[in-house]
Amino acid sequence: MNNFVFRNPTTVYFGKKTEENVGQIVAQYSKNILLHHYGEDVLRMIGIYDTAIKSLNDAGVKFTELGGVKPNPRLSLVKEGIEICRKEGIDFVLGIGGGSVIDSAKAIAFGVPYDGDVWDFFIHKAQVQETLPTGSILTLPGTGSETSLSCVVTNEDIGYKGSVDIDVIRPKFAIMNPELTMSLPPYQTMCGTFDALSHVIERYFTDVPNVTVTDLQCEAVMRAIIHIGPLQLDDPQNYDYRAEIMWASKIAHDNSLGIGRIVDWTSHILGHQISAVCDLAHGASLAIMVLAWMKYIYKQHIDRFYKFAVNVFKVEPAAMSRELTAYEGIIRLEAFIKRMGLPTRLSEANVDASIIPEMTKIFEGRTHGAFHPINKDDIDKIFMLAK
Amino acid sequence: MNNFVFRNPTTVYFGKKTEENVGQIVAQYSKNILLHHYGEDVLRMIGIYDTAIKSLNDAGVKFTELGGVKPNPRLSLVKEGIEICRKEGIDFVLGIGGGSVIDSAKAIAFGVPYDGDVWDFFIHKAQVQETLPTGSILTLPGTGSETSLSCVVTNEDIGYKGSVDIDVIRPKFAIMNPELTMSLPPYQTMCGTFDALSHVIERYFTDVPNVTVTDLQCEAVMRAIIHIGPLQLDDPQNYDYRAEIMWASKIAHDNSLGIGRIVDWTSHILGHQISAVCDLAHGASLAIMVLAWMKYIYKQHIDRFYKFAVNVFKVEPAAMSRELTAYEGIIRLEAFIKRMGLPTRLSEANVDASIIPEMTKIFEGRTHGAFHPINKDDIDKIFMLAK
Numbered sequence: 001m002n003n004f005v006f007r008n009p010t011t012v013y014f015g016k017k018t019e020e021n022v023g024q025i026v027a028q029y030s031k032n033i034l035l036h037h038y039g040e041d042v043l044r045m046i047g048i049y050d051t052a053i054k055s056l057n058d059a060g061v062k063f064t065e066l067g068g069v070k071p072n073p074r075l076s077l078v079k080e081g082i083e084i085c086r087k088e089g090i091d092f093v094l095g096i097g098g099g100s101v102i103d104s105a106k107a108i109a110f111g112v113p114y115d116g117d118v119w120d121f122f123i124h125k126a127q128v129q130e131t132l133p134t135g136s137i138l139t140l141p142g143t144g145s146e147t148s149l150s151c152v153v154t155n156e157d158i159g160y161k162g163s164v165d166i167d168v169i170r171p172k173f174a175i176m177n178p179e180l181t182m183s184l185p186p187y188q189t190m191c192g193t194f195d196a197l198s199h200v201i202e203r204y205f206t207d208v209p210n211v212t213v214t215d216l217q218c219e220a221v222m223r224a225i226i227h228i229g230p231l232q233l234d235d236p237q238n239y240d241y242r243a244e245i246m247w248a249s250k251i252a253h254d255n256s257l258g259i260g261r262i263v264d265w266t267s268h269i270l271g272h273q274i275s276a277v278c279d280l281a282h283g284a285s286l287a288i289m290v291l292a293w294m295k296y297i298y299k300q301h302i303d304r305f306y307k308f309a310v311n312v313f314k315v316e317p318a319a320m321s322r323e324l325t326a327y328e329g330i331i332r333l334e335a336f337i338k339r340m341g342l343p344t345r346l347s348e349a350n351v352d353a354s355i356i357p358e359m360t361k362i363f364e365g366r367t368h369g370a371f372h373p374i375n376k377d378d379i380d381k382i383f384m385l386a387k
Numbered sequence: 388m389n390n391f392v393f394r395n396p397t398t399v400y401f402g403k404k405t406e407e408n409v410g411q412i413v414a415q416y417s418k419n420i421l422l423h424h425y426g427e428d429v430l431r432m433i434g435i436y437d438t439a440i441k442s443l444n445d446a447g448v449k450f451t452e453l454g455g456v457k458p459n460p461r462l463s464l465v466k467e468g469i470e471i472c473r474k475e476g477i478d479f480v481l482g483i484g485g486g487s488v489i490d491s492a493k494a495i496a497f498g499v500p501y502d503g504d505v506w507d508f509f510i511h512k513a514q515v516q517e518t519l520p521t522g523s524i525l526t527l528p529g530t531g532s533e534t535s536l537s538c539v540v541t542n543e544d545i546g547y548k549g550s551v552d553i554d555v556i557r558p559k560f561a562i563m564n565p566e567l568t569m570s571l572p573p574y575q576t577m578c579g580t581f582d583a584l585s586h587v588i589e590r591y592f593t594d595v596p597n598v599t600v601t602d603l604q605c606e607a608v609m610r611a612i613i614h615i616g617p618l619q620l621d622d623p624q625n626y627d628y629r630a631e632i633m634w635a636s637k638i639a640h641d642n643s644l645g646i647g648r649i650v651d652w653t654s655h656i657l658g659h660q661i662s663a664v665c666d667l668a669h670g671a672s673l674a675i676m677v678l679a680w681m682k683y684i685y686k687q688h689i690d691r692f693y694k695f696a697v698n699v700f701k702v703e704p705a706a707m708s709r710e711l712t713a714y715e716g717i718i719r720l721e722a723f724i725k726r727m728g729l730p731t732r733l734s735e736a737n738v739d740a741s742i743i744p745e746m747t748k749i750f751e752g753r754t755h756g757a758f759h760p761i762n763k764d765d766i767d768k769i770f771m772l773a774k
Contacts, residue, residue, distance in 0.1 A: 001630045003402025008395045014647070015390025210627035213611045213635045220603035228599060240597035243388045247646070248600045256643065259634070260401070 001210050001260035008254050010147035011173045014247070016239075018177045019137050022052055022094070023059025025173055029133050030092030032062045034085055036105045037096040039067035046139050046180055052096060064088050069097060072154045072161065072275050072282065073104035078118060081108035085132070095136040098192065099143025099152075099282070102136045106151040106169050109134045119155060122162025128169060135173040139180045141246040142192025142283060144199055144253020146174035154276050160362060161272040176250070178242035186233050190340040191283025193229040196249035197222060198286045202265050203258040205304055205371045211261050218257050219311045224248050226312070230339050266369035267293045270382065277359045278351050287342040288349065292386035294330045297372045302326050346387050353387040356380070388597050388647035395641050397534035398560045401634070403626075405564045406524050409439055409481070410446025412560055416520050417479030419449045421472055423492045424483045426454035433526050433567055439483060451475050456484060459541045459548065459662050459669065460491035462506060468495035469505060472519070482523040485579065486530025486539075486669070489523045493538040493556050496521045506542060509549025515556060522560040526567045528633040529579025529670060531586055531640020533561035541663050547749060548659040563637070565629035573620050577727040578670025580616040583636035584609060585673045589652050590645040592691055592758045598648050605644050606698045611635050613699070617726050653756035654680045657769065664746045665738050674729040675736065679773035681717045684759045689713050733774050740774040743767070 013025065026033060035056070043049035056063050066081050084090070085108060095105035110131035111118035120126040138146045145151070149170050152163045181189070204218040228244045235241065251257065270293065271285035298305040306322050309315040309329025313336075317325045334344050343349040346356075360383055363376045374382070400412065413420060422443070430436035443450050453468050471477065472495060482492035497518035498505035507513040525533045532538070538551045568576070591605040615631045622628065638644065657680065658672035685692040693709050696702040696716025704712045721731050730736040733743075747770055750763045761769070 001402075001627065001634070003405065004399075006399040006401065012391075012393040014393065015388075018390065210631065212615060213608065213631050213638070216607035216611050217604055217638075220607040221600065224600045224603050240388065243647075244597065244600050247388070251600070251604075251643075256638075260630075 002208055002262065004259045006255065006259050007167050007170070008147065008256060010171050012147065012176060012250065013173065014176045016177060016179055018175050019048060019051055019180065020055055022137055022175055023055035023057070023061055025175065026056065026061050026092065026094055026135060027059040029135070029172055031060060032088070032090050033064075033092040033094050034081060034090045034108065035063040035065045035094050035096070036069065036081060036108065037065070037067050037101055038069050040065075043096060046183055048096060048137060048139065048180055052137065063094070064090060069101045069104050071100050072279060073100040073107075075119060075153050075155045075157075078104055078107040078111060078153055082111040082118060085112045091132055093132055093134045095134065096139065097136075098138065098140025099145040099195075102134075102138070102143070102145040102171070103151045103153060105134050105136065106131070106145070106171070107153050107164070110164070110169055119162070121164045122153060122155070128164060128166050131169055134171045135175070136171060137175040137177075137180070138246070140184060140188060140192050141176075141181060141249035142195035144196065144249055146171060146176065147250055148253045149255070150253070152272065159276050161276040163272070174250070176246055178239055178246045181242050181246065182237050184236075186236070186341060188281070189232050189236070190229070190342055191281045192249065193225060193232070193245055193283070194287050194337065194340060194342055195283040196245070196252040197225045197229070198267060198290055199252040200225070200257060201290060202268060203261060203263045204308065205264055205301070206261040207371060208261045214257055214259060214261065215307075221248055221251055221257065222312045225252075226336055230336075233341070262370045264369050264371040266372070266374060269368050270379065273359050273362065274346070274351065277355065280349055280351065284342055284349055287337045288344060288346055288386050289382070291330065291334055291337065291344055292382045294333070295385050296378070296382045298326055298330060299323065301372065305329055356383045356387065359383065389595055389649065391646045393642065393646050394554050394557070395534065395643060397558050397641075399534065399563060399637065400560065401563045403564060403566055405562050406435060406438055406567065407442055409524055409562055410442035410444070410448055412562065413443065413448050413479065413481055413522060414446040416522070416559055418447060419475070419477050420451075420479040420481050421468060421477045421495065422450040422452045422481050422483070423456065423468060423495065424452070424454050424488055425456050427452075430483060433570055435483060435524060435526065435567055439524065450481070451477060456488045456491050458487050459666060460487040460494075462540050462542045462544075465491055465494040465498060465505060465540055469498040472499045478519055480519055480521045482521065483526065484523075485525065485527025486532040486582075489521075489525070489530070489532040489558070490538045490540060492521050492523065493518070493532070493558070494540050494551070497551070497556055506549070508551045509540060509542070515551060515553050518556055521558045522562075523558055524562040524564075524567070525633070527571060527575060527579050528563075528568060528636035529582035531583065531636055533558060533563065534637055535640045536642070537640070539659065546663050548663040550659070561637070563633055565626055565633050568629050568633060569624050571623075573623070573728060575668070576619050576623070577616070577729050578668045579636065580612060580619070580632055580670070581674050581724065581727060581729055582670040583632070583639040584612045584616070585654060585677050586639040587612070587644060588677060589655060590648060590650045591695065592651055592688070593648040594758060595648045601644055601646060601648065602694075608635055608638055608644065609699045612639075613723055617723075620728070649757045651756050651758040653759070653761060656755050657766065660746050660749065661733075661738065664742065667736055667738065671729055671736055674724045675731065675733055675773050676769070678717065678721055678724065678731055679769045681720070682772050683765070683769045685713055685717060686710065688759065692716055733770075743770045743774065746770065
């Protein structure tokens with residue numbers, strides 16, 4: 001186990017009707033906030049708009065609304081939000097939505113006190129030192145952004161998703177009511193669920209020895225997601241399934257499962273690039289890329305993939321060679337993705353193989369990943385496996 | 388899953404040599420602190436004294452020392468600490484030690500700003516509203532007090548251990564270097580390890596349905612402790628074993644495993660009473676009481692104990708009835724406790740059965756526990772099973 005520092009300061013208010021207290025909760029931090037979301041119509045469809053507005057008004061919290069967040073949130077809207085906050089003297093950003101909204105809220109919040117271009121942070125030209133506080137009402141679990149130190153934004157001018165990962169941007173609170181996720185369409189639900197699973201997978205595949213406690217915990221959370229995730233398709237109104245997945249998604253990315261390990265994140269980097277170029281949902285991009293990445297590298301990491309197959313997918317090891325057992329784990333994951341109704345290949349997501357060179361050119365001259373470092377040549381091969 | 392609020396704000400600095408930065412870390416909060424511990428001689432034996440003093444001096448942190456903490460920390464020393472803090476204008480308490488030191492540090496810290504008798508908090512005559520900030524260098528893992536909301540102190544005048552459990556008393560930071568635990572004697576190591584296991588057990592046994600994610604996580608942490616805990620006996624200088632148990636102990640009691648559940652704590656209440664009357668180590672008292680409590684109640688909770696047997700101790704269910712399978716889990720736990728060198732009965736801890744009435748009289752007219760509520764009559768029977 002490597003040395004590490006662990007912080008997990010976001011307060012979670014979890015359960016039925018918790019969104020009714022958003023005004024009181026926000027008022028602990030600010031009385032003049034930016035209310036950031038997809039749009040009033042979407043929030044009304046979820047059934048959260050009136051409740052949130054009433055609660056903020058009752059608590060005497062003044063708010064300025066900025067809707068219009070799209071999946072894979074755009075830099076242009078972030079910049080608009082920064083301007084509004086500066087003009088209105090706003091000192092808190094509340095996001096109501098999923099990871100896109102929360103990431104956009106985070107970017108606005110750390111953009112406000114910064115004199116330069118907020119994109120500087122995403123290309124590592126500058127490091128976030130300070131931020132307005134943020135909080136959220138979560139309506140789509142999966143990204144884990146509600147308590148994480150991560151923020152991903154798409155620069156639509158150059159077709160690239162950049163990310164900021166630093167402790168100071170963790171939100172002050174997350175309000176998580178599973179009831180608010182019941183109206184999500186099946187595809188979005190499964191994209192979120194796979195995103196959560198992928199956050200554990202990215203951490204699980206490591207070469208750092210003696211991480212038994214977190215290995216077992218990773219396996220526990222993956223098994224829970226694999227067991228319960230697809231049940232949401234059969235019974236979308238089931239509170240308990242929604243609650244388990246919502247909590248699993250939080251744990252999957254609060255980094256309690258990544259402590260003391262060197263983690264990989266290659267699948268995310270590649271998946272982000274598909275989403276940036278083709279505007280494919282994050283979870284769907286990940287499903288394709290996790291599979292292709294696994295198929296490309298597993299033979300060089302038989303021990304870990306064997307463990308994944310046996311402990312997570314309960315592959316019976318006795319009858320097979322270790323390599324075949326390891327591979328069977330990947331095949332089970334593929335079947336699981338199909339059961340979720342997510343694509344396992346680019347073609348199933350209507351992404352034509354002819355644009356692979358356009359997607360991968362950005363990786364020229366760079367290497368990625370820690371568990372299995374890859375370069376542009378490897379990335380081209382992984383994309384070909386995914387086509 | 389029940390509604391819940393979850394906070395886990397303590398920053399953990401984990402790994403080799405992390406104690407060398409204690410001065411810098413403390414200086415973020417205060418330059419005038421109480422340094423609370425067992426005694427200079429004990430800290431020298433552990434090899435932490437000079438390092439800590441140098442680091443505090445280098446960071447310009449003024450400190451007043453108060454040593455003399457004993458296992459099952461005493462109210463009288465807490466009161467002494469409160470007086471010193473008030474007199475010296477101290478606004479931070481740093482504990483160097485195990486759960487006893489940290490609990491004593493917490494009690495001093497919330498006693499300072501309170502006008503009344505600090506014992507009021509332990510008998511629920513008052514609720515802690517504010518506290519000085521605290522932090523620790525952990526030298527004995529097990530209690531989880533380094534990041535928990537709990538504080539247990541013994542009032543030696545009346546032979547009773549009282550506890551305070553409230554979010555505001557969670558420490559600001561915990562410095563956790565597994566190397567500092569290598570010199571612990573086997574008995575103390577195993578007491579701490581069993582304490583950690585018991586914190587998961589107290590949370591695992593619940594009637595709240597649909598807590599799959601935390602059930603699986605509880606099972607994961609219990610399996611890790613059961614697997615790795617005794618290895619510390621065979622190889623006390625093994626960093627990795629010490630690190631795994633130190634982290635497992637933290638998770639076991641930061642309440643991430645208790646979310647959304649109604650938890651029990653009967654074994655702790657009964658164990659505390661043995662420790663208060665007989666001054667037996669906390670972990671040893673718990674080992675005796677967890678076993679006796681399980682034997683007393685399991686027949687009325689076959690499903691949960693079956694799950695415990697099969698998922699934690701990997702009891703083969705096929706050959707047995709569900710009740711026998713459930714019981715086999717308890718028998719395996721008993722064998723595990725013996726392997727750890729801990730007592731399974733009061734007699735093995737040289738506690739004479741004749742003092743049982745003295746120990747249990749305090750429970751007259753009260754009920755305890757949530758999973759399986761018990762009264763004085765039940766408690767007498769549990770103690771008889773433990774004799």
